[in-house]
Amino acid sequence: MRTRNVVVAGVGGQGVILFAAALANAALMSDLDASVSEIHGMAQRGGSVISHVRIGERIYSPTIPEGGADVIIGLEPLEALRSLPFSNERTLALLNTRRIVPIAALLRGPKYPELEEILGILKRFCGSVLAIDAPELAKRCGSARAENMVMLGALAGLGILPIPIESFERGIGETVPRGSLEQNLEAFKLGVEFARAQKV
Amino acid sequence: MGNPRVLIDGKPGSKHLLLGNEAIARGLIEGGVSVATTYPGTPASEIVDSLAAVAEEAGIYVEYSTNEKVALEVAAGASLSGLRSSTSMKMVGLNVAADALMTLGYLGVRGGMVIITADDPNCYSSQNEQDNRYYALMANIPCLEPSNPQEAKDMLLDAYRISEELELPVLYRSVTRLSHSRRPVVFGEIARPRRAEFSRDYERFVMVPANARARHVALLEKMEAAKGISDSYPRNEELGDGELGIITSGNAFNYVMDAIEKIEADASVLKLGIVHPLPEGTILGFLGEHSPVLIIEELEPLLEMRIRALANENSIGTKILGKRELSLPRHGELSIKQVALAITRALGRDPGGLRFENPALSRLDLEIPARPPVLCPGCPHRASFYAIRASGIRDAVFITDIGCYALGSLPPLSVGDVLLCMGASAGLSAGVSKATGKPVVGIVGDSTFFHASIPALINAVYNRHRYIYVVLDNMTTAMTNFQPHPGSGLDSLGRPAKRILIEEVSKGCGVEFVKVIDPFDFESAVGALREALAFDGPSVLVFRRECAILKARKAEGRGPPLSIDRFKCTGCLLCINRFGCPAITLGEGGKPSIDAMLCNGCGFCALICPQGAIGGSADED
Numbered sequence: 001m002r003t004r005n006v007v008v009a010g011v012g013g014q015g016v017i018l019f020a021a022a023l024a025n026a027a028l029m030s031d032l033d034a035s036v037s038e039i040h041g042m043a044q045r046g047g048s049v050i051s052h053v054r055i056g057e058r059i060y061s062p063t064i065p066e067g068g069a070d071v072i073i074g075l076e077p078l079e080a081l082r083s084l085p086f087s088n089e090r091t092l093a094l095l096n097t098r099r100i101v102p103i104a105a106l107l108r109g110p111k112y113p114e115l116e117e118i119l120g121i122l123k124r125f126c127g128s129v130l131a132i133d134a135p136e137l138a139k140r141c142g143s144a145r146a147e148n149m150v151m152l153g154a155l156a157g158l159g160i161l162p163i164p165i166e167s168f169e170r171g172i173g174e175t176v177p178r179g180s181l182e183q184n185l186e187a188f189k190l191g192v193e194f195a196r197a198q199k200v
Numbered sequence: 201m202g203n204p205r206v207l208i209d210g211k212p213g214s215k216h217l218l219l220g221n222e223a224i225a226r227g228l229i230e231g232g233v234s235v236a237t238t239y240p241g242t243p244a245s246e247i248v249d250s251l252a253a254v255a256e257e258a259g260i261y262v263e264y265s266t267n268e269k270v271a272l273e274v275a276a277g278a279s280l281s282g283l284r285s286s287t288s289m290k291m292v293g294l295n296v297a298a299d300a301l302m303t304l305g306y307l308g309v310r311g312g313m314v315i316i317t318a319d320d321p322n323c324y325s326s327q328n329e330q331d332n333r334y335y336a337l338m339a340n341i342p343c344l345e346p347s348n349p350q351e352a353k354d355m356l357l358d359a360y361r362i363s364e365e366l367e368l369p370v371l372y373r374s375v376t377r378l379s380h381s382r383r384p385v386v387f388g389e390i391a392r393p394r395r396a397e398f399s400r401d402y403e404r405f406v407m408v409p410a411n412a413r414a415r416h417v418a419l420l421e422k423m424e425a426a427k428g429i430s431d432s433y434p435r436n437e438e439l440g441d442g443e444l445g446i447i448t449s450g451n452a453f454n455y456v457m458d459a460i461e462k463i464e465a466d467a468s469v470l471k472l473g474i475v476h477p478l479p480e481g482t483i484l485g486f487l488g489e490h491s492p493v494l495i496i497e498e499l500e501p502l503l504e505m506r507i508r509a510l511a512n513e514n515s516i517g518t519k520i521l522g523k524r525e526l527s528l529p530r531h532g533e534l535s536i537k538q539v540a541l542a543i544t545r546a547l548g549r550d551p552g553g554l555r556f557e558n559p560a561l562s563r564l565d566l567e568i569p570a571r572p573p574v575l576c577p578g579c580p581h582r583a584s585f586y587a588i589r590a591s592g593i594r595d596a597v598f599i600t601d602i603g604c605y606a607l608g609s610l611p612p613l614s615v616g617d618v619l620l621c622m623g624a625s626a627g628l629s630a631g632v633s634k635a636t637g638k639p640v641v642g643i644v645g646d647s648t649f650f651h652a653s654i655p656a657l658i659n660a661v662y663n664r665h666r667y668i669y670v671v672l673d674n675m676t677t678a679m680t681n682f683q684p685h686p687g688s689g690l691d692s693l694g695r696p697a698k699r700i701l702i703e704e705v706s707k708g709c710g711v712e713f714v715k716v717i718d719p720f721d722f723e724s725a726v727g728a729l730r731e732a733l734a735f736d737g738p739s740v741l742v743f744r745r746e747c748a749i750l751k752a753r754k755a756e757g758r759g760p761p762l763s764i765d766r767f768k769c770t771g772c773l774l775c776i777n778r779f780g781c782p783a784i785t786l787g788e789g790g791k792p793s794i795d796a797m798l799c800n801g802c803g804f805c806a807l808i809c810p811q812g813a814i815g816g817s818a819d820e821d
Binding site for chain 1: 215217242243245246324325376377378380381382383384451453454455457458462533535536537555556557558560561564566567568569570571572573574575576604607610611612679681776777780782785786795797798
């Protein structure tokens with residue numbers, strides 16, 4: 001099979017790393033090779049965080065080449081925009097609409113664009129775009145912070161990766177702490193249902 | 201790896217998704233390591249963090265040492281005594297340990313010793329991007345370079361074997377993209393630990409000049425013999441087939457493989473598993489069979505320089521293309537694109553035919569606001585910086601240091617005019633103060649204070665320097681994942697330990713003005729800063745309050761988020777323009793509002809709001 005490339009972009013603290021690790025574990029559950037490249041330390045303190053997930057039969061490079069993303073997961077709209085160099089005209093952009101405005105954009109320099117503008121740009125450069133108010137959905141299972149699992153559910157529900165839902169669920173089980181597994185799985189399911197109700 | 205127990209419970213042959221650093225930790229366990237030391241630093245930290253989680257059960261002694269030099273010495277002591285040991289650090293840590301490293305090769309080791317360096321091409325979380333393979337050349341010890349997590353585990357066993365065969369420590373080089381890559385890793389058998397025994401060998405272990413001269417010769421002889429080991433090392437692999445040859449190693453190998461596939465090039469790839477000493481016979485053979493030969497490596501042209509010299513010595517005329525001919529930079533990390541372009545050019549093909557970017561992107565007419573890392577909501581450092589700004593210290597130079605608090609150098613706090621390396625704030629402050637006569641405030645974190653500030657602080661007292669040394673004590677090593685340190689009252693495994701207080705150390709160094717302040721006690725903090733400013737001599741102010749993330753991780757959890765009373769708020773925006781907590785954002789009508797998902801209820805903004813408009817819990821959002 002062709003290697004699938006998923007760029008996961010968000011803000012430090014949003015659970016980018018957990019998302020990527022759960023996705024890679026899901027791939028492993030389907031007997032595929034998977035690779036996640038992530039950034040720790042300084043980059044995690046509320047800064048832009050990007051994780052490269054590659055799924056296939058044999059992976060070499062830890063990073064996705066420019067223009068090489070099959071999917072861009074934007075856990076935050078501005079960060080989805082920032083990862084556009086990875087997009088091509090077939091890329092699916094999955095966007096969490098919750099905005100986190102960087103202090104820098106409040107103090108000086110370019111302002112944070114309106115959500116409509118961001119969606120417009122994503123639609124112009126990517127093959128398809130699906131926007132989700134993930135924390136709003138996540139609240140239904142008790143915590144808006146499970147927004148990352150809603151997003152993972154949406155990715156799984158779209159069925160664009162060669163990984164069945166059961167593998168995703170087992171992948172999440174391998175990744176998240178046992179105490180929060182139930183809540184994470186619930187958030188995941190909400191995302192799956194949301195995606196299945198959409199037409200992308 | 202959701203549960204660190206996988207590292208000891210995973211059966212041989214089982215497969216697990218591991219971070220490169222976790223794979224290295226498993227490699228150490230499989231290699232029968234008895235003593236593993238470190239000073240935490242990204243991208244190396246998770247090696248010992250994951251070992252610490254299973255150390256007691258695995259019977260491994262694990263230590264967060266006060267700095268990398270100490271870490272290397274503790275591990276070396278264990279290896280001199282016959283045990284297998286490891287020390288791991290980020291690349292700049294090896295600078296701190298370099299004094300010990302440069303002579304350790306003379307002594308050699310008895311039990312295998314692996315020195316793991318995690319380099320950080322592109323400075324993701326570092327102050328430079330030095331290439332630590334240079335250290336292997338300078339100390340003249342073997343250096344292995346794995347390319348993915350599976351190799352990072354497997355080659356550790358080779359490293360121990362080579363270390364014991366040559367009785368030398370082995371440098372093991374990782375990079376961010378390996379240490380922080382998650383890949384499936386298949387486990388192997390766990391070796392038994394060695395038995396400790398120290399036996400005296402004066403000529404070998406006591407480096408007085410007469411012995412050192414002889415041991416230098418012995419080292420050179422060992423490394424000459426190591427060329428044979430290098431040439432027969434099975435992880436120097438040749439892959440693919442073609443007239444064009446490529447020599448590469450480590451993570452660069454991955455980009456080479458993807459690039460070749462992308463451009464459908466016929467090429468023969470020689471991947472070096474050992475980069476010092478070079479497998480000279482293997483390389484000469486490869487040079488003889490291919491033309492041109494490209495040398496593709498991240499950062500410095502270290503393979504290139506030596507391979508060119510080797511070809512020259514052996515009068516081999518093969519065309520060798522390196523950094524300059526291939527337009528590959530000596531900075532940053534490589535990418536599939538860069539390598540594909542380089543190979544395309546070397547093949548004489550038109551690089552214009554290669555497609556990477558989304559062509560539409562050239563039409564994106566929008567400047568995307570930057571999102572640099574920031575101090576977390578509730579971070580006690582922000583309160584400390586706010587007090588420093590509010591204290592009215594004018595015309596001061598602020599010398600900051602390595603840690604989360606380096607982020608205080610960004611607006612709106614902007615406390616930080618110089619940042620060099622671990623602990624340098626104490627020495628730099630003295631120099632700037634002596635040169636300018638201006639008020640100087642040095643800023644250092646708790647763990648960094650213990651790491652490298654103390655000799656410079658003694659120096660400041662002894663040589664009569666005058667500056668305020670602000671120690672931001674959040675009771676943990678926060679930036680690198682909350683490792684304990686001598687001032688935290690916890691040992692490396694999180695058990696209660698003797699707590700060494702920064703104020704007592706400072707007094708012991710001879711500092712006469714020492715105060716401990718809670719930075720959330722704003723008035724006292726400002727008062728102490730003003731008093732210290734008037735003091736003639738070095739002063740130490742310990743701003744102590746627990747890291748907000750660490751606090752949230754403990755039983756206390758996060759506090760309820762605050763909210764802003766829109767009627768009381770006048771929109772002065774002091775909370776944004778002067779304080780700059782990421783949980784405070786601009787809401788409707790140009791007034792600030794609090795993001796309840798980010799706020800952890802620390803309450804400092806409520807304390808400084810001139811209108812008293814912040815309080816309660818958030819129900820408005």
